[in-house]
Amino acid sequence: MVVRGLDLLYHRAMSVLELQKTIIYGPIASRRLGPSLGINLSSTTANVCSFDCVYCQYGPTTRHLASAAGAEDMFPSCDEVAEALAAALPGIDPPGYLTFSGNGEPTLHPEFPAIVEAVRDVRDRLCPEAKVAVLSNSSMVGEERTRAALARVDLPIMKLDVGSAAAFEAINVPAPGVKFEDIVAGLEAMKHFVAQSCFVADNPGNADDGAVADYVRIVGIVRPAAVQIYTTDRPVARAGVRMVPRERLAGIARRVCEEAGIPAEIY
């Protein structure tokens, strides 16, 4: 088992994060990814997400959507994203990663497949050494077109916090129409991804023995290349949500390695 410190682009701030005000932000110095330039595909005035996770450090979701239908004007166009990236890259040192993240869920964007191709084109022209990553909540992975787009991303990091539909409702609070079983089937159909799993305690929580047993079973079914396990710092979106002690995270990582046979890291 490998257990070592990592970080993410978000989730570890000491206060609720402000929304990104632009399409391109950073570069952010990440211990895991190195210098990473953020690409925000969501609105710059609202947290547009298919989840309303109890631990979200952007605070409560302001536009809780299962899809972009009816809200297309909340998103930047593919051309705007490509132009913003092409304008930003010449002024900075080449980043190691171009990372889709930002305010809400990037795969909700109605043009996500085209944007992945446009970003790859800009990357190939202006910083060919950089890899493209995405931090996704997995809500759209049941759709074949989303999986095909994610297959064109060098490093898809996909959220999987729980192992049951009931825990999914309690922890991730999906928009109506987003089904846990569709996410599990979609992840199982992906050829290569890394899972990111956030554990929180008590009310509600997903770190007790029963919840972890369900979670490890699902990890064994969807079989990511690796699992990144973390907790969160307060303040978070919901009162009563607490961080999980590092020893508990290490125990969960051990079970993932030993029972599911998947490498796990905590950070």
Ligand code: SF4
């Ligand atoms: S997936 Fe969850 S943690 Fe991520 S932005 Fe949406 S609500 Fe916040």
